[in-house]
Amino acid sequence: MSTARAYASVVAAYWGFTLTDGALRMLVLLHFFTLGYTPFQLALLFVLYEIAGMATNLFGGWAATRFGVNVTLSSGLALQVAALLMLSALDPAWSPFWSAAYVVLAQGLAGVAKDLTKTSAKSAIKLVTPEGEAATLFRYVAWLTGSKNALKGVGFFLGGVLLSAVGFVPALWLMAAALAVVFAASVLTLPRLFGKAARASRLRELFAKTRAINLLAAARIALFGARDVWFVVGLPVFLYANGWAFAEVGGFLAAWTIGYGVVQGLAYRVVPRSTDGLSAEVPAARLWAGVLTVIPLAIALGIVVLPPAAAQTVVVAGLGLFGVAFAVNSSVHSYLIVAYAGSEKVAEDVGFYYAANAAGRLAGTLLSGLLYQTGGLAACLLGSFVLLATSAAISLAFPTRRALPLRA
Numbered sequence: 001m002s003t004a005r006a007y008a009s010v011v012a013a014y015w016g017f018t019l020t021d022g023a024l025r026m027l028v029l030l031h032f033f034t035l036g037y038t039p040f041q042l043a044l045l046f047v048l049y050e051i052a053g054m055a056t057n058l059f060g061g062w063a064a065t066r067f068g069v070n071v072t073l074s075s076g077l078a079l080q081v082a083a084l085l086m087l088s089a090l091d092p093a094w095s096p097f098w099s100a101a102y103v104v105l106a107q108g109l110a111g112v113a114k115d116l117t118k119t120s121a122k123s124a125i126k127l128v129t130p131e132g133e134a135a136t137l138f139r140y141v142a143w144l145t146g147s148k149n150a151l152k153g154v155g156f157f158l159g160g161v162l163l164s165a166v167g168f169v170p171a172l173w174l175m176a177a178a179l180a181v182v183f184a185a186s187v188l189t190l191p192r193l194f195g196k197a198a199r200a201s202r203l204r205e206l207f208a209k210t211r212a213i214n215l216l217a218a219a220r221i222a223l224f225g226a227r228d229v230w231f232v233v234g235l236p237v238f239l240y241a242n243g244w245a246f247a248e249v250g251g252f253l254a255a256w257t258i259g260y261g262v263v264q265g266l267a268y269r270v271v272p273r274s275t276d277g278l279s280a281e282v283p284a285a286r287l288w289a290g291v292l293t294v295i296p297l298a299i300a301l302g303i304v305v306l307p308p309a310a311a312q313t314v315v316v317a318g319l320g321l322f323g324v325a326f327a328v329n330s331s332v333h334s335y336l337i338v339a340y341a342g343s344e345k346v347a348e349d350v351g352f353y354y355a356a357n358a359a360g361r362l363a364g365t366l367l368s369g370l371l372y373q374t375g376g377l378a379a380c381l382l383g384s385f386v387l388l389a390t391s392a393a394i395s396l397a398f399p400t401r402r403a404l405p406l407r408a
Helices: 003-034 039-045 047-067 069-088 096-128 134-165 168-189 203-207 211-231 234-241 246-269 281-305 308-340 346-395
Strands: none
Touching: 003 039, 003 069, 003 096, 003 134, 003 168, 003 234, 003 246, 039 047, 039 096, 039 234, 039 346, 047 096, 047 346, 069 096, 069 168, 096 134, 096 346, 134 168, 134 246, 134 308, 211 234, 211 281, 211 308, 211 346, 234 246, 234 308, 234 346, 246 308, 281 308, 281 346, 308 346
16 A cells, blocks of 8 residues: 555544544533533543543654554554443442542543554554655645535534434444444455554654754643633523523534644645745744734623623634634644754654643643633633733744754
8 A cells, every 4th residue: 555545544534533532522512411520520520531642642643653653653543442332331329429430431532542543543643654745745734624624524523413402322332333343344455564664763762852842842731721811611501501402502612623634635726835845934923823812802891891792793703713823823833843844753752742732731621610610701801811821932032944863
């Protein structure tokens, strides 16, 4: 099988996984909210999911380099099937404490699964793009990232619909069966050594990155914390508390994520490109970071000063603008990591970067529940503003040329 066909197989598997990942998040969030969980308790359900993602991205990148992308991808799909079946075995007769603990463990398994598949798919881009073709690399990255997020949005809607139509447990069974088919297809189609490096790194080398990658990872922590601080708990609970039905909440989050994914996939058309791959792209990252920073502050002010009905309109419209600016920021970041990364062990560099991504999501998830419980959605958006200002400040230090790796 050619590398291009192998990459196509990876992308198809990633798409199938992404649908179940988005649906699972919506199922868990809405199902347990109806059981009386507070916003902060809902956030805690996802803590191990994000912590597991941090560790998995670091060591999953090393594993993909050591054993091949096919191994990490297949492992991720299998673990997601196991997580879905584990959640379906939840007994309503259990106490709230043991139920929550069980869900946290299952979500941790799902977190490992997600980041194994993500590292595999993102690493494959670098492997199939010829050296020196920065424009092609940016286009591939933007397209994969955008399509993934669009499908995750479909997954949000699917989760809300399945919860309404068939209930929590049957929805989990249906998703597990569908993903098992994707797993079988992946195992049968991917070549055994796809993405395997000639020499595996020592574990300590996983943390010895270039200054560029370290700065980008720090900015990514703040960027994704700024999104999840309102998106994970604050926004869906705000909408449901204001009279929206399950399917409506899932539908709005789906529409937002799909639109965000479409913009992400087209970002390479609006971001200037250079022959060296950095001299125009890095200034664009700084510009869009500044644009994004002011949006949540404006929405928060609207919530505070306007009556409730008008405030809902401001939230929906404002977060649409946020989605456009965030999509371009995220797409440029996703391009920069593969541009800064080395070709031989790209999975390790990408894994390190997405470990930072998971750290940002973890911080955002906890803050989302805590800030919403103490100050509502306006507090979540103010937290987003602070984190975005931090990300924008870090982006000012992004280098416009590549450097040698730091020594461990």
